[in-house]
Every structure is written in structure tokens, then in C-alpha cells.
Amino acid sequence: MPSQETFAAILAAGLLIFHGLGIFLVIHALMNVRTSQGTIAWIVSLMAAPWIAVPMYYLTGKTRFTGYVRARRGGDADLRKLAEDMHRRLRHYEIKPDDAFGRAAEFLGGLPFTRGNELTLLIDGEETFEALFSAIASAEKYLLVNFFIVKNDRVGKRFQRALIDRAKAGVRVYFLYDELGSNKLSRAYLKELAAAGIAHASFGRNRHWISRLQLNFRNHRKIVVVDGKEAFVGGINVGDEYLGRDQRFGAWRDTHLKLKGPSVQAIQLVFIEDWNWAADEIPDLEWSGHAETADQIAAVIPTGPADPVESWQLVVAEMANTARERLWIASPYFVPDGGVMTALQAAAIRGIDVRILIPEKADHLLVWLSAFTYFEPSIACGIKLFRYTRGFLHQKVMLSDQLACVGTANLDNRSFRLNFEISALSADPAFSDEVAHMLEMDFAQSREVKVEEFTERSFAFRLACRAARLMAPVQ
Structure with missing residues (x-):
């Protein structure tokens, strides 16, 4: 001793x-x-x-994801060549945006706007999973799958069986999941996938030892690509709660998106970047995109902590700066940083119809409390805040005039700086009108927030909200 x-x-x-x-x-x-x-x-x-x-x-504490290579920005020679080949193949479908936001979005995402796409809006879990499982069952060559959360519940087991069925049919399956988001996913679940010949990798635990010291970064993307022909992105993960089966939250309001056409190639490239980071492999895939008869223009914007700037923050701010009539945003979290908050306030002061839709219920207490501190500066400038009352709201949707955006990114610091996200946007009139109608229905099932909900609460509650806001940079 x-x-x-x-x-x-x-x-x-x-x-x-x-x-x-x-x-x-x-x-x-x-x-x-x-x-x-x-x-x-x-x-x-x-x-x-x-x-x-x-x-x-x-x-x-780190704000850069060390070692991650973005194919679209150079770096790894094989990834760079793959990206260059994809851009060359898509040149026939590429549309050069003639508006300020379009040019900014193309620069920030590093991927082109393309015509010849078909966009299908998927509202809530039942509609999304029906389309998703149908697409998985139709796969003939390969499946690319990336989810932030995968659970070993009823939906998770169905998802597992669907992947195994395709693998047994000779389809190559690549399954990527986030180590922290899917922390409850059992080894037995993964062993069954591996036994069926499914390649799987974790974004948080991989060949890069330094990534173990970067636990605050998460792959928040939800991506499914089928044979390079159709793809899915949006807010829905793999779990029973997304079908409203969670007793705590009840009904679950979410939005997903199915895409066909040249934009699928861009989504495929984003997956390959993530897969290469996690598994040190670049699978042989189909890169010859083709146009759909719907001929809708779309762009894919991947963002994350490997970007040279805070891309998602700039996307939201530029959307607010360029809005002329309306800016409607639905997000489960409302913790904007100073730049985004200023852009939203300025838009409302200009007379833009700025509406923010957030949940009534809380799934993460700190971010829920933080949102209260933004009531005064928002409402004072004319921003209208709404709380969704029919269950839990988890969708990530923005509508600026006729430009609609559906993806995985929230209105908080994690999405601005710490998470890998992916969003798809389009100014196609039919698609924008569909998104507008969907959001109108959501507002009809919501209540408008009053500033007194914060200012007239107890001192202890307001203090807790202020303290929670201090944690925003690391939430």
C-alpha cells in the first residue's frame, strides 16, 4: 500500500x-x-x-471529422475518379440553376441539379415502409442501406428478413448503421445478416482508430438505393415507433421521399463515401442513370462535419434570405444558431410568411427546453411558431416559395455542425404543391405558440431553459 x-x-x-x-x-x-x-x-x-x-x-469537443474524404471535393484518388465519372454520365441531365439559392445549394452540396427525376412524397410510417419493403423485394443486383437507428423490434426483424431474403436470392447487400444511433442493435442480429452473406459496417467503429475519439459525430442519414434505379431519403428510421407503436409518443408524424432518375446516382455516391470510410471498400455499382417520364428537377445536398463550411446552416440561412412569399419549416428541434436565427427574423420582418412547426411532446429534454428561449425573439419579429398536437412530429421538411426540401437534417446544432445529413430538394410545381398541402394539414392539427408560454412560466422553468440552451453546442 x-x-x-x-x-x-x-x-x-x-x-x-x-x-x-x-x-x-x-x-x-x-x-x-x-x-x-x-x-x-x-x-x-x-x-x-x-x-x-x-x-x-x-x-x-471536436467540430471536424478527421480523415473523412469527400469524393466530390477531391482527396482519395479512387473516389475522385468515381465522382468524376458520375458527373460525366449525368451531364446530359444536368440543369444549371439560374437563381441565387440554386447556385448556393449546388456549391454547398457538390452535386448537380438534374432533370428527368420522379419524386414520390411518402407521408408517415405505414406508407413509407410499404414502399420501402416493396422496393427492397424488387432488388435484382444490389441494395445500399444506411440508417441512423435500426432496432431489433417487429419492424427491425421484418427489415432483417427482407435483407436476408434478397441476399439469398443473389442480391449484394451493403448495410451501414450508426454505432451510437443503433447502440441497442444486438450482435446476434448482425451475425444473422453476416451468415446470409450481407456486408455490414458501423460508422462509429471501424478501421480508423481515430474515429473512436470522435463520438460526437454521427451518421444521421437514412438512405436506401435499389439497383441504382430508385432511392429513399427522409426522416424515418427502422423501428416500431415510426408506425406509432410507442406508448410514450403514440402517433408518429414523419415524411420520407422516394426518388427515381439521375438523382439516384448522386445519393448512391453519398452512400459510397460513407461506406468507404467505414468498410474501406468501393463496391462495383451501376452508374448509368436514366430519365423518368415525370421529368422533375431535383438536387441532392449531403452535409456534415467533413465539409469545409457549415453547409446545412448556410442552406437554411440562404433559403430564408431568398424567400419572397413563404418559408415553412417542420423540425422536431428548434435550436437555431445566431446566423440562422437572424436570417429567419429578417425574412419575417420583410413580410415573408415564416412558420416553424415543432412537436408538442419532447423526445430529448434539453433541446425541447432550449426551444422555449427562442419564442420571444421569434414571435417579436413576426415568426409564427406552431406545436404539432397529434402525436410526435419528427419530419424534416422545408418549403420556401415553390422550393421544397425533404431530408434528414433538423434545425439544431447537431445537424448544422456534427451530423452527416442528406436532403433532396425540388422546385417542381406539382411536388411543391403536394408538400404545401401536406404542411397545411399539419398546421391544421397544431396550435400556435404564444410568447407567454415562456415569459409567464416559473423562474425555475425559465432558468432550466436558459441552462439547457447553454448546452446547445454539444447537444
Whole structure:
């Protein structure tokens, strides 16, 4: 047993090391953390309690996803060649946007607007899973599957059987899931997939040892690609709650999107980037896109912490800046940063019909509490806030004039800076009208928020909301 003097010396040395690391990481935070709010929060924590803050900073403080290569921006030679070949094949379908937002979206996403697409809006879980399982069953060559959350419940087991059935039929299946989002997915579930010849990989635990120190980054994308001919993106994961079977949430309001045409190739490329990161492999796929008779223009915008700028934040802000009549946003979380908040306020002051639809119920307490602190600055500028009352609202949809966007990204810091997301957008009149009608139905099943819901609450509640907002940079 060490003496008390020895123990005290070891403790003092340990504290000295942690304080030294804390000072070093303060400099790192000053140089790298993207928001002043986040920088201040880390500096205070690292100086006041480095024995807690130092390990937390290594796990959650980084804002760049080290080592990830975006094929569309260069880097890995094989991925770059694949991206160049895809762009060349799509040149016949490519449409150069002539508006400010379109040019910005193309730049931020790194993928072209294309004509010849067919977009099918899928409302809620039953409609989405019916289309999804039908598409999976039709696969003849390969399936690309990426979900943030996959559960081993009734829907999850059906999903597993669907993949195994296609694998036994000779279809190549590539299954990617997020390590944290699917943390309850059992080894037995994955072993059954592997036994059927299905290639599977986790985005959080892979060949890159450094990714284990980047736990705050998550692959929040939901992607399914069938034979390179049709694809799905949107808000729905694989779990019973998305069919309204969760007793806590009840009815689950969500939106998904099925795409056919050249835009599928872009979604396929995004999957390959993620798969290559996780599995160190570039599968041989079909890249010759073809036009659908619907001939709808669409673009795919993948965003994430590997981008040189905060792409999703800029997409939302530019959508607000270029809106001329309306800007309707549905998101389960409303924790905008300063730039997005300013853009939304400016749009409302200009007379734009700005509406934000958020849930009545909370699934994550901190972000739910944080939203209350935005009631005053929003409503004062003319932004209308609505709470969806018929169950839990999880959809991620935006409508700016005639431009509609459906995807995986929320209106919060995680989507702005920490999550890998994917969205699809189109200004096709028929599609935009369909999205507008859907959102009108949602607003009809909602109540408008009053500023007094925050200002007239107890001091303790308002204090809790303010404290929760301080955690926004790391939520």
C-alpha cells in the first residue's frame, strides 16, 4: 500500500497533468471550435474542472471529422475518379440553376441539379415502409442501406428478413448503421445478416482508430438505393415507433421521399463515401442513370462535419434570405444558431410568411427546453411558431416559395455542425404543391405558440431553459 505522502504526490501530479492538458485544449478550442458560445463553454469547463472536461473534450469537443474524404471535393484518388465519372454520365441531365439559392445549394452540396427525376412524397410510417419493403423485394443486383437507428423490434426483424431474403436470392447487400444511433442493435442480429452473406459496417467503429475519439459525430442519414434505379431519403428510421407503436409518443408524424432518375446516382455516391470510410471498400455499382417520364428537377445536398463550411446552416440561412412569399419549416428541434436565427427574423420582418412547426411532446429534454428561449425573439419579429398536437412530429421538411426540401437534417446544432445529413430538394410545381398541402394539414392539427408560454412560466422553468440552451453546442 502506498503511503499517504506517495498518494498525495500521485494525486498532485495527476491534477497538474490535467490542468496542463486543460490549458493546451483551451488554445485548441480557441483555434477550432466554430461558435463563440461553444468556445466559451469549453474554456470555462477546461479551466475550472479539467479532470472532467479534458476527456469530454476529446470525445465531444471536436467540430471536424478527421480523415473523412469527400469524393466530390477531391482527396482519395479512387473516389475522385468515381465522382468524376458520375458527373460525366449525368451531364446530359444536368440543369444549371439560374437563381441565387440554386447556385448556393449546388456549391454547398457538390452535386448537380438534374432533370428527368420522379419524386414520390411518402407521408408517415405505414406508407413509407410499404414502399420501402416493396422496393427492397424488387432488388435484382444490389441494395445500399444506411440508417441512423435500426432496432431489433417487429419492424427491425421484418427489415432483417427482407435483407436476408434478397441476399439469398443473389442480391449484394451493403448495410451501414450508426454505432451510437443503433447502440441497442444486438450482435446476434448482425451475425444473422453476416451468415446470409450481407456486408455490414458501423460508422462509429471501424478501421480508423481515430474515429473512436470522435463520438460526437454521427451518421444521421437514412438512405436506401435499389439497383441504382430508385432511392429513399427522409426522416424515418427502422423501428416500431415510426408506425406509432410507442406508448410514450403514440402517433408518429414523419415524411420520407422516394426518388427515381439521375438523382439516384448522386445519393448512391453519398452512400459510397460513407461506406468507404467505414468498410474501406468501393463496391462495383451501376452508374448509368436514366430519365423518368415525370421529368422533375431535383438536387441532392449531403452535409456534415467533413465539409469545409457549415453547409446545412448556410442552406437554411440562404433559403430564408431568398424567400419572397413563404418559408415553412417542420423540425422536431428548434435550436437555431445566431446566423440562422437572424436570417429567419429578417425574412419575417420583410413580410415573408415564416412558420416553424415543432412537436408538442419532447423526445430529448434539453433541446425541447432550449426551444422555449427562442419564442420571444421569434414571435417579436413576426415568426409564427406552431406545436404539432397529434402525436410526435419528427419530419424534416422545408418549403420556401415553390422550393421544397425533404431530408434528414433538423434545425439544431447537431445537424448544422456534427451530423452527416442528406436532403433532396425540388422546385417542381406539382411536388411543391403536394408538400404545401401536406404542411397545411399539419398546421391544421397544431396550435400556435404564444410568447407567454415562456415569459409567464416559473423562474425555475425559465432558468432550466436558459441552462439547457447553454448546452446547445454539444447537444
